[in-house]
Amino acid sequence: MNYELAGRSVRLAGPDREVLAACAEHLIAEGAHVLDVEGGEPDIVIVAGARRAGSRLLGDTSAADLYAAWDDAVDAVDCYRAAAQPMTSRGWGRMVWIGNAQAKSVDAAEDEFAAVVSLGILGLHKVIAQELGRGGVTANAVLRGGEANDDDVATAAVFLCSAGASYLSGITIVIDGGVGSAVF
């Protein structure tokens, strides 16, 4: 499949550097190039939220812990927003969030911070889909669950950046090997 990503520029952001490295590998193989953190006007922004295995909303959790977790969402907003105007000027843009599948289906993995941060981003994507859709910009999510590895997640994220994914916006792809129990 030709993803038509040759020459596209990519900003990779967020704390989960491992999955971003897997994305970079696939994007570069498709002819895109990854920008330095500071400069440039990316065609594609991929943000990967933190993985905090065992994070719990109850117990010893403090409000400060929750604000720190929510900063992942705030940073994603910042990163998307910096890219939005140049994307709409060019009439093409892709925003992708990589988060946690517990946003859709409670499981035993207990990364509850990642779940609530991802739900905020899913709401944000609906806003962006509406606000920037006519500017050729899409915003979609890949949620990791089960035993999914970085490559499983990255290939879905890179698909969402492809030319063929141009009519997908505000959607969520769960990569969990089928363990999630939510029907929709």
Next chain:
Amino acid sequence: MDYQLDGRVAIVSGGSRGIGRAIAETLAREGARVVIASRTESYLDEAAGSLESAAPGRVHAVAADMTDPADIDRVVSAARSRFGTISIAISNVIGHVIDAQREGEGPGAGTFQTLEPEEYRREFRQLFISSWALAQACIPDMRAQRWGRICNIGSSAAREPATQLPHTLPNVVRPAVAGMHRLLAARLAQDGITVNNILTGGILTERNASYWRWLADSRGQSLDQVTSVVNEAIPIGRMGEPKEMAALVAFLCSAQASRVTGQSIPVNGGASVHL
């Protein structure tokens, strides 16, 4: 139906006006002892007076900022010393207002492209921390008696963001709050504690009315023009009343609803489109 709420102790944040006040009144009429908390003392005094006539001796008012965990702890202590062990926590805090002069008391308005990232932090405090901290403060009492009811007054935006309105902030934070309650429900079920989230839509409170006035002004339309469009979009054909919210909340707090948990339930006159 006897909801078996006689003597149960409840805390209702944002309890001085609108939906919160209607919930406080309904629970008190069912026999619960209710502490209402909100920031503005004048509203609080007025509410306490009228609730005292509706349900004498069953309502206590405390002025507090229910987005501040320290203030929430103070309200919880006051409720314990006034009425006893807490069984019911209703979180009902509105989204932060960015510019009341311009926007009325509606949700802080702005698009994805215009809103500064800091606004998302403020909204998180307002909607998420307020609800989480109230639950956190009341859970020890609920666990001790193996009975508890936690309800959050959320918004239909949690499941269906109103992307045609400039409500980016609640559209982002409300789903996170709904998820938090879903997770709490899973973790607390074994303790006899239920956790549910109400998805409001089109409930005609004073605050909501001030928002429709703002929207009408900002669009150069009359109030009737705006509200008639809203009413037409609601299958039941009208906006709801606060007591219609309170009815569901009281049911969810009842002994009968002990197996209803982890749900996000709309009270919106049939206006949802999701399945």
